[in-house]
Amino acid sequence: MDSKIFVQILEIAFNKKVSDVHFEVDNPPFFRGKGQIIRSKLPNLTSADTEFIATTIMEHNNRRWEQEQKEFDTSFSLPTGARFRVSIFRQRGHFGIIMRVIPANIGSFDELRLPGVLGEIVKAPNGLILVTGPTGNGKSTTLASMLRHINENFSYNCITIEDPIEFLFSSQKSCIIQREVGIDTDSFASALKASLRMDPDIIMVGEMRDTETIESCLMAAETGHLVLSTLHTQGAVSTINRIVGHFPPDAQEIVRHRLADILVATISIRLIKNKTGEFILPALEIMRSTTTIQSCIREGRLDEIEGHMENGRSQYQMQTLDQHLIQLHEQDQITMEEAKRLSHSTDLERKLMFTS
Template sequence: MADVRKRFEIIISSALKESMSDVYITGGHPMVSRKSGVIQFHAASNWTHKDVDDLARALLNPRQLEDLKHRKSVDFAISLSGARLRINTFTTERGLSFAVRVLPGQIPTIEALNLHPSLHDIAKMTSGLVLICGATGSGKTTTIASIINDINNYRKAHIVMLENPIEYRFYSRQSFIQQRELGVQLPSFEQGLLDVLRENPDVIVVGELREPKTMQLTLNAAESGHLAIATLHASSPEEAIYRLCYAAPLESQDEIRFQLAETLNWIIVQQLVYIEKAGFRVPLLTIVKATKAIKNIIRENKLNQLHSAVQIGKSEGMFTSDRYLSDYLNTLISFIPYSQTFHPSSSEVSEDINYQSPLTDDMSESILPKKPLYKQNLQP
């Protein structure tokens, strides 16, 4: 197992040098990577089924192996070769497979991600809801990390982050940051939100809004004077609002709509696009700010008017994706390569962030349910 782990470390080191965003390993097949959104095959790097099984034994702890056995997949994150890796291990017709997302070893700044400087304004917010939306792999978690990094450098706050898994490790600077991982320190986002409201936080990060109860509790947190920052799988601001409102039972949808209108600060929808003069992909944003006009559109359920309101809201700092491209990305003289963020995290502050209390941790059992969480995972 030591040999396959060393081989894996060499692959990750190479991925960092080559600016690969993803690495895929499966038995009986050449390794596959993704760079600038394009899939590449590595014929010289073949893994046997035994190699992949040994890699699982080398990387997963007993609790994660138990999850893999019962759920047929497991998510976790580790630090390796100066980077953070978000890993999904899952079963296929070829046996075990690994999907590895390569994350920066150091938490990137807003500038390092080539994001619009107005995102610094989020660090000054003390309450309300900020939604970071986009497809899987669009960089939502990294954008949130840059925002939390900004808050951590800017002001004193108690920040609680509910994640699945913990992708970026934070050290407290100006802010006191606590991170909880689904399946390790909390059984569900719902329970985590119920807990966190008793912990007097200033900022709450919710790794994913998927279940209706999680959505409702996040809105409640924003309404009660906390800054709530959450990710949502949505490809447009209209879809984000629709998903939040229509996830609730019919009799509650009007109430949710009014609550969202009252609490919303920003909606950011992002995708990664290749910019020729940069030579790599950068985030392309749609930015919606909760002006009076936007709030009225949400209350009155007139989502067909939202795009026009964003176009009109240029003076308020709102961007459609087209305007973001023309007025911001196309005006940049230079871009910062994402690969520049791939170096070891600063050790300026010493914190023990990998401790599991023996009072709560049983490595032989997971606190996640052994049945699949979502209906789409159920076998017919």
């Protein structure tokens, strides 16, 4: 492996619009396209090959791999402008590298097939908006699209704290400052504290990873800022449980009350194949904080939230995941098999018959 071949592989990945490139010892490079892992016809990689790739990426970021390091997250870019989010790790004593392709353009809601209600949600003057879902299901892309909407329509000072920086923004109506953990700041929590002295209107935190970062996000939302962030959770109820569960038992009731006061919305996203298998579509659960849902959060009646989302579809444009899956199926965009695979319930077909 040399620099020329490495760059060629990345250019192919970027131009073919695959989502990820995998480099692992004793295997050829793998690509993920349309949700599927594709084994390339290139030669198997050696330990020297993956070490070369890891070293090239680290040097690109003016970093060295420390002997005690086990993993490292960063970004990588080509002179052509192609950008990648990178995870470098050790496996069986060798380097492994997975590179996520960052699209050249930040998609609009329409281009990404996201509902227009997201534009209404980001109009909130302050509070906490969370985008959730499993790894690789479009959380960062959705968050970037929401920030694009803000940038095009509102005059705010927006500060992003990311690890690493993914989408690059140019200030339009809004002023956007992007800070990268490990390069521009030491941690999410320290950057959040510093951001409160930077005249922010909106703070975007790439991920709420630990209790300190969660607490800092809650405080920023409580002090009159709009905070956007992500969590690796499946839906609104698991998101609330995850946040509350980060705190000691004797503090959890207070945290529920705080969360009820500041939570604007949760947007939980999963990606699903369309009927032909040619495209990937987003399936979303959307919960907006109504007075009723605030009461459910304060009093710990989380099992009632899904029912309120179902009932609030027409008035508040909320929806459960099942409601959106049924809608996509009725529009002949997805198969019932795909819908059932993604649904959390066991009676999706019965629900579909009931709505028909």
